[in-house]
Amino acid sequence: MKYPKSFEELLECFKTLPGIGEKNAERLCFAVLQSSEDQAKKFSDSIMNVKTKIKKCNICNNYTEDADICEICNNQGRDHSTICVVESVKDLILFEKSNAFKGVYHVLEGLISPLEGINPEDIKINELINRIKKEEIKEVILALNMTMEGETTSLYISKLLEGTGVSVTKIAAGIPVAADMEYLDSLTIQRALEGRTEV
Amino acid sequence: MKYPKSFEELLECFKTLPGIGEKNAERLCFAVLQSSEDQAKKFSDSIMNVKTKIKKCNICNNYTEDADICEICNNQGRDHSTICVVESVKDLILFEKSNAFKGVYHVLEGLISPLEGINPEDIKINELINRIKKEEIKEVILALNMTMEGETTSLYISKLLEGTGVSVTKIAAGIPVAADMEYLDSLTIQRALEGRTEV
Numbered sequence: 328m329k330y331p332k333s334f335e336e337l338l339e340c341f342k343t344l345p346g347i348g349e350k351n352a353e354r355l356c357f358a359v360l361q362s363s364e365d366q367a368k369k370f371s372d373s374i375m376n377v378k379t380k381i382k383k384c385n386i387c388n389n390y391t392e393d394a395d396i397c398e399i400c401n402n403q404g405r406d407h408s409t410i411c412v413v414e415s416v417k418d419l420i421l422f423e424k425s426n427a428f429k430g431v432y433h434v435l436e437g438l439i440s441p442l443e444g445i446n447p448e449d450i451k452i453n454e455l456i457n458r459i460k461k462e463e464i465k466e467v468i469l470a471l472n473m474t475m476e477g478e479t480t481s482l483y484i485s486k487l488l489e490g491t492g493v494s495v496t497k498i499a500a501g502i503p504v505a506a507d508m509e510y511l512d513s514l515t516i517q518r519a520l521e522g523r524t525e526v
Numbered sequence: 527m528k529y530p531k532s533f534e535e536l537l538e539c540f541k542t543l544p545g546i547g548e549k550n551a552e553r554l555c556f557a558v559l560q561s562s563e564d565q566a567k568k569f570s571d572s573i574m575n576v577k578t579k580i581k582k583c584n585i586c587n588n589y590t591e592d593a594d595i596c597e598i599c600n601n602q603g604r605d606h607s608t609i610c611v612v613e614s615v616k617d618l619i620l621f622e623k624s625n626a627f628k629g630v631y632h633v634l635e636g637l638i639s640p641l642e643g644i645n646p647e648d649i650k651i652n653e654l655i656n657r658i659k660k661e662e663i664k665e666v667i668l669a670l671n672m673t674m675e676g677e678t679t680s681l682y683i684s685k686l687l688e689g690t691g692v693s694v695t696k697i698a699a700g701i702p703v704a705a706d707m708e709y710l711d712s713l714t715i716q717r718a719l720e721g722r723t724e725v
Contacts, residue, residue, distance in 0.1 A: 331591035333575035340569040367577040370539040376532035378566040392530035
């Protein structure tokens with residue numbers, strides 16, 4: 328004995344999502360079953376809309392809907408001479424939420440990782456370089472994770488931009504605000520020391 | 527700056543599901559966006575199918591699809607004279623997975639709870655009594671949670687069935703298999719002692 332066919336199918340779909348196991352998937356299926364028909368229709372439609380309507384910005388690879396160019400690239404109030412290079416749209420949103428950056432972005436869609444077979448040509452580095460050649464860019468801010476892959480990618484991009492006159496910077500490594508120092512690794516401590524500033 | 531409109535809509539839908547917060551909903555939206563169009567279509571369709579195709583069994587309130595009577599009630603190989611009373615379809619499935627019961631079920635769809643304003647007439651107790659009057663029932667097994675609500679509901683049903691000649695039993699309370707006794711509450715220990723059997 329199992330659940331009805333449609334229920335099992337939805338269960339399988341939920342289980343393909345990250346972090347959703349058997350028990351959780353069951354709970355979500357029951358929630359869908361108990362939701363109103365309107366709510367279920369909205370859910371069902373929005374899944375298809377996300378797949379069919381969202382595309383990538385022709386300039387920066389951010390997500391965009393109803394237009395070829397994303398809202399940020401289209402916003403003339405922003406500083407188009409400063410590009411912040413991020414790994415993913417998720418990271419871009421994090422920066423936007425911080426309200427600390429008024430330039431434009433470039434989404435790499437990955438990081439160089441020889442171990443996983445991800446080479447420079449597999450991510451959007453060429454697109455970044457072409458963009459820098461075409462547009463009037465003053466500064467490229469590398470805002471990648473402080474991991475081996477992130478550091479490698481930052482180094483690779485900065486080498487490519489050597490001698491172009493574009494200023495290449497990297498966001499600061501250090502102690503996260505409100506973090507308990509007790510739980511930080513030695514490398515973070517080391518970076519925080521190296522990057523110390525006068526008070 | 528926010529995500530594109532469709533993305534935000536799907537985010538809202540995920541956030542209405544139990545146990546899914548902002549961060550998790552984001553992660554699930556990205557997963558949908560990165561899934562194949564086929565997979566997204568399957569997901570989208572199965573949500574609507576669950577809402578439109580699944581109905582309740584006319585006899586026991588279990589879920590059923592393509593028929594008015596569920597697979598269990600329809601199965602002549604099962605013992606139709608023994609009814610196991612459960613709170614929800616979720617519990618029914620748990621019993622089915624255990625393979626320990628070959629009778630039929632009755633799903634109450636809730637438990638009596640004066641605090642939450644759930645009275646006997648709000649759950650499927652009348653339907654159970656009518657069923658017992660009409661069918662040839664030998665035993666009713668009460669398989670409800672060992673909570674105040676479960677105990678109240680069990681007591682209520684057993685009172686209603688007094689003098690009908692139907693044997694009313696309750697599943698055993700005791701120590702869960704493989705549980706560490708250290709973490710059990712006194713009431714469970716007490717019930718386990720009361721229900722002790724000869725070795």
